[in-house]
Amino acid sequence: MHRQLRTSAIALCTGLGFATAAVAEGEVVVYHWFEYIPQELVDKFEAETGITMVIDTYDSNEAMLASLRAGGMGTYDVAVPGDYMVQIMRDNDMLDTIEEGELSNHGNILPEWLDVDYDPGRRHSIPYQWGSTSFSVNRDVYDGAINTTDIIFNPPEELSGRINMLASQGEVMALAAIHLGIPMCSPDRDDMQALNDLLMGSREHWLSFNSDTAREILVSGDAAAGMIYDGFSARGRIEEGANIEYAFPTQGYIAWMDNMVLLNDAPNRENAIILMDFLLEPENVGMLTNFTQYSAGIAGVDDYLDPELAAQPERNPPEDAGPAVFIDVCDQQTQEIHDRMWTALRR
Amino acid sequence: MAGGAASGGSATSDAYAPARGWLLMPAWLVLGIVVVAPVFLMLIYSFLTKEFRGGVIWEFSLEAYDQFFFDRGLFGDEPPTIQWAYIQIFWRSIWQATLATVLALLIGFPTAYFIATRPVQQRTVWVFLITIPYWVNLLIRTVSMRFILRDQGPLNDFLQWIGVIAEPLTIINTNIGVQLGLFYSYLPFMVLPLYAAIERYNFALSEAAADLYAPRRKILTRVVLPAVKPGVIAGCILVFVPSLGSFLAPDLLGGARNFMIGSLIDEQFRGSAGNWPFGAAAAMILLTLVLMVLMVLARQQARLEKGAG
Numbered sequence: 001m002h003r004q005l006r007t008s009a010i011a012l013c014t015g016l017g018f019a020t021a022a023v024a025e026g027e028v029v030v031y032h033w034f035e036y037i038p039q040e041l042v043d044k045f046e047a048e049t050g051i052t053m054v055i056d057t058y059d060s061n062e063a064m065l066a067s068l069r070a071g072g073m074g075t076y077d078v079a080v081p082g083d084y085m086v087q088i089m090r091d092n093d094m095l096d097t098i099e100e101g102e103l104s105n106h107g108n109i110l111p112e113w114l115d116v117d118y119d120p121g122r123r124h125s126i127p128y129q130w131g132s133t134s135f136s137v138n139r140d141v142y143d144g145a146i147n148t149t150d151i152i153f154n155p156p157e158e159l160s161g162r163i164n165m166l167a168s169q170g171e172v173m174a175l176a177a178i179h180l181g182i183p184m185c186s187p188d189r190d191d192m193q194a195l196n197d198l199l200m201g202s203r204e205h206w207l208s209f210n211s212d213t214a215r216e217i218l219v220s221g222d223a224a225a226g227m228i229y230d231g232f233s234a235r236g237r238i239e240e241g242a243n244i245e246y247a248f249p250t251q252g253y254i255a256w257m258d259n260m261v262l263l264n265d266a267p268n269r270e271n272a273i274i275l276m277d278f279l280l281e282p283e284n285v286g287m288l289t290n291f292t293q294y295s296a297g298i299a300g301v302d303d304y305l306d307p308e309l310a311a312q313p314e315r316n317p318p319e320d321a322g323p324a325v326f327i328d329v330c331d332q333q334t335q336e337i338h339d340r341m342w343t344a345l346r347r
Numbered sequence: 348m349a350g351g352a353a354s355g356g357s358a359t360s361d362a363y364a365p366a367r368g369w370l371l372m373p374a375w376l377v378l379g380i381v382v383v384a385p386v387f388l389m390l391i392y393s394f395l396t397k398e399f400r401g402g403v404i405w406e407f408s409l410e411a412y413d414q415f416f417f418d419r420g421l422f423g424d425e426p427p428t429i430q431w432a433y434i435q436i437f438w439r440s441i442w443q444a445t446l447a448t449v450l451a452l453l454i455g456f457p458t459a460y461f462i463a464t465r466p467v468q469q470r471t472v473w474v475f476l477i478t479i480p481y482w483v484n485l486l487i488r489t490v491s492m493r494f495i496l497r498d499q500g501p502l503n504d505f506l507q508w509i510g511v512i513a514e515p516l517t518i519i520n521t522n523i524g525v526q527l528g529l530f531y532s533y534l535p536f537m538v539l540p541l542y543a544a545i546e547r548y549n550f551a552l553s554e555a556a557a558d559l560y561a562p563r564r565k566i567l568t569r570v571v572l573p574a575v576k577p578g579v580i581a582g583c584i585l586v587f588v589p590s591l592g593s594f595l596a597p598d599l600l601g602g603a604r605n606f607m608i609g610s611l612i613d614e615q616f617r618g619s620a621g622n623w624p625f626g627a628a629a630a631m632i633l634l635t636l637v638l639m640v641l642m643v644l645a646r647q648q649a650r651l652e653k654g655a656g
Contacts, residue, residue, distance in 0.1 A: 063617040066401045088400060167603055169619040189422065196421055208520045208602025222497050222519060332399045339620040340421060346606040347432040 025050035028271035031072070031079040033258070034059050036129075038291040045278050051271045059212070060168070061085040068094065074265040077272035080128050083257050084170065084327045087118035091329075095124035096262040102273055105280035113257065113297035117326070126276050127297025129289065130257035131315075132324055133171055136233045136244040141224040146247045147321065149179035151225055153202045160205045164217045164226035167209040169342045171227065171254060172199075174327045178252040185330035192334075196341045203345060218244050229256075230314040231293035237314075246314045252322030257297065386634070393627035401621035411628035433611070433629070440608040441636075443522070444590035447529035451537040451586045452579065454530075459541035459578075463548070474542065481535055489528055489599045493519060496527070496600070520602030528596030536585035544578020545571075576651060580644050588637055608633055 034057040042053050058064040061082050068079070073094065081089060089095050103126070113127045137146045142158045152163060152175065165172055176198050177184040182191045207223055215232050217223040219242040228236075233246040247253075260279060266272050278284055285296045286304025295315060302310075309315075317324075330338060363370060393411050396404040417427035462473040480488065495502050496518040503515040518524045548571065556566045572579070594609030603610060608629070615626025 060617065062401075062619050062621065066617050066621065069401050092400070164602075193421065206604065208604050210598070210603055213599075220497060221499055335399070335619075337422060339622070340423075342620070343606070343611075343614075344432055346604070346610075347435050 025052075026268055026271055027052040027054050028078070028268050028275050029054045029056070029076045030275070031056050031058065031064060031068070031076040031263075033057065033080055036080065036258075036292065038287060041284060041287050041291075044284065044287070045275065049271075049274055049278070051274060053275070065089070068263075073263065074267065076263055077266040077268050078260050078275065079263055080258050080260050082327075083116070083118050083259070084329045086125055086259050086261060087329050089261065090119065090124060094264055096264045096266060096269070097123050098262055098273070098276070103277050103280065105277050108280045108282065108298050108300065110297050110299050116257070118329075119259070125259035125261045126280060128258040128260050128279070129292050129294040130255070130297055131230045131294040132253055132255050133166075133227065133229050134175070134247050134249060134253035135225060135227045136218055136236070136246045137225045138218060138221065138223075139243045139245050140221075146245060147249055147318065148247075149175060149249045149251045151247065151249075152227065153179050153198060153205075155205050155225070159225045161207060162224035163206050164214060164223040165206050165209050166214060166227045167211045169338065170327050173338055173342075174254050174325075175227065176202075178249070178254070178322070178325065181251065184325075184328040185334050187331070187334050192337055192341075196344075199341060199345050209346070215240075218242060229294075234293050234312050234314040248317040248321035250320050250322045252325055255324035255326050257326075389627040389630055393624055393631050395624050397622050397624045399621070401616075401623060403623050408624065411622075411624040414625055415628055415632065436606045436611050437608055437633070437636075439605060440591055443525060443529060443607070444587050446526055447533065447590045448537075448583050448587045450526070450530040451534050452583065455534060455537035455541055455582060456579075459538050459545050462538075462542050463545035464550075470546070474539070477535055477538055485532060485595060489532070489595050492528055492531065493599050496524060519600060520604065522601065524600035524602075525597050525607075528600040529590045529593060530586075532593070532596060533586040533589055536589075537582040540581040540585065541575065541578045544575040544581075548574050577648060580648060584641065584644065587640070591637065592633065 028051050030053060032055050037055070042055075045051070045053055056076070058067065061084075064079060064081065065085065065088065068076075068089075069092075079089075086095075106122070106126075109122060109127060113130075114122055116122070119125045135152055137151060137159070141162070142156060144156060151159065152165075155163060173195070174184050176195055177186070180191075180194055180198060182188075182194065186192065186195075208217070210217065214226055214228045215236045218226050218228065218233075219236045219240045228246070230246060233244060236242045237244055237246075260276055262269070262272055262276070279288070280298060282298055282300035283304050285298045286301045289296045289301060290304075290306050290309065293309065293312075361367070392403055394407055394409070396406040396408040396410065398404050414430070415433050416430055418430035418432070419425050419427050458477075462470055462477075465473060494500055497503070498515045498517060498519070502518075503512075506512045507515065518527070552570055552574065553566050556570045557563075561569070592609045594607060594613060597603060597605075597607040597610060601607075606614070612626045612629050612633075614620055615622045615629065
């Protein structure tokens with residue numbers, strides 16, 4: 001799950017400089033995605049609690065994991081991994097348990113986000129934001145039907161050779177599996193061979209692999225179609241006026257949720273709990289959601305949302321849209337074969 | 348070779364000789380901590396067993412090197428054949444870096460020659476002008492190039508406007524884009540050492556050759572170039588080596604459709620692959636290649652100096 005919200009959060013860095021007023025209450029150290037929290041919210045938290053929020057950033061789930069594994073544990077209190085990464089971190093014993101009753105706003109978590117597969121009962125995490133990943137098409141270039149994964153894997157002539165893919169193995173593999181109608185981590189040899197053939201065969205249609213510029217490359221017209229996240233595409237359409245449409249393929253598309261997790265060996269565990277409680281308050285989450293333009297997993301947020309947000313086509317799948325599925329965590333053997341395919345694809 | 352490159356010579360007396368060991372200490376410390384230790388660590392890592400999703404298990408293993416050189420099929424159980432994927436990635440990087448070096452030399456040499464033949468007081472201004480664009484961060488310059496070169500960008504608009512081309516040229520997301528990015532990024536590393544060498548060249552030698560009826564081409568190849576060869580070699584090394592490991596230009600201007608060495612290694616540490624020993628092994632193989640090139644060049648240089656002395 002990768003997003004780069006480019007607007008206001010430059011202030012984050014400057015915020016760190018003079019956020020020393022409330023030393024008495026200590027600090028909370030957040031390992032976070034780049035530009036994924038508005039400065040107003042940071043200010044509000046510091047004003048309400050007197051706790052200084054120190055933020056360090058990363059740009060992919062895997063980079064975060066690598067950094068924590070290379071000696072980062074014990075430095076940070078909380079991090080914000082995507083769904084499948086929560087499971088990986090849990091399996092690797094990197095997450096602390098939130099005891100029952102510790103979070104007074106725990107009841108605000110929407111029931112459908114409470115018993116998630118990657119963290120049943122929300123013992124280690126709280127919802128942060130959720131959204132979907134599929135692809136968008138430049139409507140000036142192609143005006144046919146787009147709600148099919150054929151756009152990416154078997155594109156019409158107008159789009160062939162002008163498609164940007166996310167530089168993220170998990171998401172590309174997941175969409176390919178959805179296209180084929182096979183389980184994402186299928187250990188079956190025929191399935192994996194089919195997956196490999198599909199990727200190698202579609203390669204000639206693809207222009208580039210880039211996540212950071214996924215929006216910019218569509219807005220500028222350098223790519224005519226490209227994999228992208230819902231909120232990211234909405235911002236390209238609204239803020240930059242690009243004639244791009246977000247697709248909801250009938251075969252299905254990718255769902256994701258980012259979650260704030262409590263890390264093992266957190267130096268400021270108590271403050272981390274206070275922060276998590278803060279991020280379960282509907283008013284605060286409304287502020288966050290208006291900034292990111294994704295969706296919240298908390299009850300009562302709707303009252304605080306910008307009215308236009310709810311009507312966005314990027315968050316309202318049509319009737320015939322396929323299921324939104326989360327990325328599966330593959331076992332080691334399957335993952336290693338996927339890694340091999342990914343390198344062969346980029347050779 | 349009076350006035351030539353070899354005239355620098357060694358110092359005849361060294362007032363600081365007794366303290367030499369101490370004076371070198373800071374340099375040794377820095378080199379030890381930021382160069383030798385990390386490289387040594389990577390060397391060790393490349394011979395360890397990988398841990399799933401990043402990290403290493405402290406057990407000796409040659410698996411990383413095996414993976415680099417042998418292909419055992421998609422499922423890893425076929426009889427081994429030579430693995431071309433990584434060789435292809437290395438070959439592409441070496442080819443791109445070589446081309447960037449040659450281009451930088453072709454453009455850098457006349458530029459350096461021009462600067463070195465200006466009156467003394469003007470030279471500093473020219474050198475200053477060369478360095479100005481490089482005060483801006485490399486990332487920003489690369490992104491700007493992307494903006495200028497794109498299909499609907501200023502360059503294509505201009506070429507279409509003056510009627511040179513009918514359809515926009517596609518440069519972004521091609522190897523040509525990568526090439527432009529590489530050679531532009533490292534051009535001053537070619538110009539500056541060349542300038543330093545040409546400036547020390549004694550132009551009376553050219554005149555003498557001309558007096559003896561040497562044609563201009565011969566003067567360049569037989570008199571000027573041999574004299575400034577150390578500068579050429581230094582410039583080539585300074586362009587070739589960083590180009591080889593570069594991943595900004597391939598990512599932003601090449602669309603990252605094909606891995607280069609830098610992005611391949613990066614993916615092993617920060618991507619989903621999470622195969623640290625393999626990343627370390629690829630880095631070690633790259634390092635070995637670079638050292639081999641440097642050793643060949645150094646030997647040539649030594650032979651040159653012996654000949655000159």
